Amino acid sequence: MADHYETLGVSREATPEEIKKAYRRLARELHPDVNPSEDAAERFKNVTHAYDVLSDPEQRQRYDLGGGQAGMGGFGDIFETFFGGGFGGAGQRGPRSRAERGEDAMIRVDVSLEEVIFGAQREVTVNTAVLCGVCQGSCCQPGTHPVTCDVCGGQGQVQRQVRSLFGNVVTMHPCGSCQGYGTVIEHPCVECGGKGRVRERRTIPVDVPSGIDTGTRMQMRGGGEVGPGGGPNGDLFIEFRVMHHDIFSRDGNDLLCTMQLSMTDAVLGADAKLAALDGEAAVTIEPGTQSGDVVTVRGRGIQGLRSTTRGDLKIAVQVVTPTKLSSRERDLVRQLASLRKDEPPHLGEFQQGFFGKIRDRFFRQG
Structure with a gap:
């Protein structure tokens, strides 16, 4: 089997960026939509497989140590052959969205017994992810926009021909060039690094309900972190702790x-x-x-x-x-x-x- 580095035309010391550039150059040349020849299809399959291995740090390390095809074979790959995804189910159809839901968050708030009597309003400060004020979640530097991936043509997926016990099977896999998004951000926002969000400390008003006790939790929908790519916020969970009072x-x-x-x-x-x-x-x-x-x-x-x-x-x-x-x-x-004239001390009921x-x-x- 051909050496993966030779297949991509890079040295064994090539950086991840050099490997990616080599793959994109070869993929544009050999993609079935551009070059319908059988030889090109076979080379495209080999180039894609080589990139899948060398673009993953763990697989590349195993390959460099003599691990052969680094991840090929096994029961999971049979599922991958037929369903185009990882072990356990079908692969995604169409490009991925960059906008994802943000993580939920939980904070603990100490309240006094006085605040518990009628309830109160408090302000709490949290360190969380908020929408990038420069790109507004687009992930791109202002004045630029994502461009269609020239490897998958915006589909977010590429065809792969896999040789198996059942013959050659053509499957769909996430595009290694655009990571399945269908577009490439050539000029990422310098403020958020192309993530669409930044970390920030912000103050949130919290209504403390009357009658709460230690361990009571309250859910604030949409109060959690904003998602990658300007995706919707997760939820914020607030857990209360009633502080000790010296008298009551x-x-x-x-x-x-x-x-x-x-x-x-x-x-x-x-x-x-x-x-x-x-x-x-x-x-x-x-x-x-x-x-x-x-x-x-x-x-x-x-x-x-x-x-x-x-x-x-x-x-x-x-x-x-x-x-x-x-x-x-x-x-x-x-x-x-x-x-x-009280009675003298005497034994009585146990106290x-x-x-x-x-x-x-x-x-x-x-």
Whole structure:
């Protein structure tokens, strides 16, 4: 079998560009539409095969190391023989489009618990592919345009005659000169390098829905990267993470927190105004309130996702026993104790501990 380098008329040190130029020159001379002779058809087949091998870096390396026909033969080539494409299905018909859909992208956005209550609007910065402002996706330098491939005549495919167990079969394969596009860009845009898009940091407004939780994802159609050749944008997926808050936590759409209460307020009761996430919340402490009791403020929690209803603010009470008393205060406490005649300390029902009680009472509240 003839040496592929000899078939193309290039040296073994030829660059990819030199190999491509040699192939295009020979293909114009030997293409069946130009030269109908049987000898030209055979040479065109050999030239095309030689170019297929030498234009692929991996196949060329195998060939240079003595790998023979570098990729010919095998079960996949039987499919290629009959269907004109790779193993597994028929080849493409007609030229390829340079415009392809862009990749989808995903970013993660941290939001505060305050933003989750009613929702919010944020601006996020992403590094993405955008339409080239110079060529507007045409891939060509302004004032120029793609020219019809003179090898395949704009078809994006060439005929190849393959000798197989079943005889000679003529199949269609992507043109190696134009890579199947049917046109050649002789003057690529210098801004994008002929890709039709460039990388750019851009700011995107994002509506943060109310009621989201960590792991919630939102899809923005067309918010992803613009495709090669100015193709349509992919989609942008936004995954939210709700940041930790030192005072408030959540249970579904309810907000949970704890409140420290003095012993006297627990005994006598009191009215208080607490700084909730969305402003002050008025709270009434009933006389005789115990540690672990939960005070509920209706409608001051989180607005549900795709809902207009808000959860509740649930406040667990922690009664604080004073540790430092003046002599006067200590005498007054003794007087109170003598007046009440409470039972002495005794064993009672097992308690899980303060925070265990809070957790159970939170989840028992309706």
